[in-house]
Amino acid sequence: GWAAGLxxxxxxxxxxxxxxxxxxxxxxxxxxxxxxxxGQVACPTLLVLAQSSFIPAREAxxxxxxxxxxxxMSIPGTGHDLHLEQPEILHTAVLDFLKGLCGAFSMVCW
Numbered sequence: 001g002w003a004a005g006l007x008x009x010x011x012x013x014x015x016x017x018x019x020x021x022x023x024x025x026x027x028x029x030x031x032x033x034x035x036x037x038x039g040q041v042a043c044p045t046l047l048v049l050a051q052s053s054f055i056p057a058r059e060a061x062x063x064x065x066x067x068x069x070x071x072x073m074s075i076p077g078t079g080h081d082l083h084l085e086q087p088e089i090l091h092t093a094v095l096d097f098l099k100g101l102c103g104a105f106s107m108v109c110w
Contacts, residue, residue, distance in 0.1 A: 052079045
């Protein structure tokens with residue numbers, strides 16, 4: 001889980017990444033809107049949200065309003081790191097979504 005990303009150093013446990021590099025790499029997400037890009041997505045989409053997400057409910061609702069064909073789900077008992085907290089549920093959800101696409105388009109899939 002998340003603790004695997006820590007290392008013991010003088011004074012306690014620290015993230016394995018450089019804080020300044022992480023802050024710079026995430027800065028664009030905090031300053032920029034991605035609504036234009038969201039509107040340009042043309043492929044089938046599965047929106048997976050954590051039960052305790054940092055994405056406000058009104059933003060998720062707007063995503064679905066703008067692209068009503070988007071499939072959405074919330075994974076119970078999860079926060080931002082839902083892929084670490086409930087990997088089996090996420091894996092099953094993505095597989096089911098992809099299998100549904102294969103059936104809907106009569107594609108040959110795994």
